[in-house]
């Protein structure tokens with residue numbers, strides 16, 4: 001029997017079939033923009049799932065779905081990243097189309113479950129996963145079980161307000177962690193300070209500075225880029241310290257595009273987390289980089305299927 005993982009994103013939807021041990025056997029994907037409605041996109045998912053499981057000659061046993069939220073009673077509740085999908089019940093829709101049980105988790109929780117089962121969160125009972133990418137998100141596995149609160153929306157670390165006088169956030173508040181420490185924020189500050197920086201003001205093909213440019217400038221020793229990266233690390237450390245004090249996970253796994261900057265960035269984040277959290281609790285929490293790479297979403301969705309199948 002096979003498991004199906006469905007990783008729903010604002011830009012693309014990826015579908016993978018996996019064996020009982022959760023190993024990915026085959027996968028396919030499409031751009032959301034090539035479909036005209038959620039119904040059509042879900043038809044496409046079902047079609048891909050049938051093709052993939054037929055190729056494996058293996059009937060589907062359980063579907064795991066990772067999707068951006070928020071949710072209310074299992075349906076999407078005005079999701080910012082999926083305009084037009086309000087009210088869609090993803091688990092029920094796919095379960096009906098494929099005649100197979102389905103389990104839904106928000107994408108960050110799915111990634112946390114993926115890290116816990118297959119990545120660098122293995123052998124822990126209390127794990128937090130943080131993604132630092134376009135936004136800042138988190139997912140929890142607590143007491144050996146995924147934790148998403150009553151509707152699957154818990155762990156919104158990106159929208160903890162750290163500075164009420166800070167920059168405007170997409171959520172409507174100001175000074176959220178995400179507005180100061182995401183890849184988007186890093187790029188925005190890079191653009192604002194472009195003329196001060198020898199590295200960023202160099203002529204280049206891209207007209208807009210992105211997080212990757214700031215990170216590259218920091219790696220080349222540019223003082224302005226270094227300061228931007230230090231500020232981001234300090235804000236992330238502040239956010240993680242709140243997590244350390246509140247939840248005291250055994251391990252925090254950090255992933256997402258910005259964390260491709262690797263151990264030197266993690267070291268800065270660790271430094272500020274230590275400063276802002278209670279020493280005893282900080283000592284009990286290990287901060288490490290994700291090892292799943294670009295497959296985090298699909299691995300997470302398959303892990304959701306594995307946990308869902310056992311329930």
Ligand SMILES: [Zn+2]
Nearest residue numbers: 159169171176
């Ligand atoms: Zn916010």
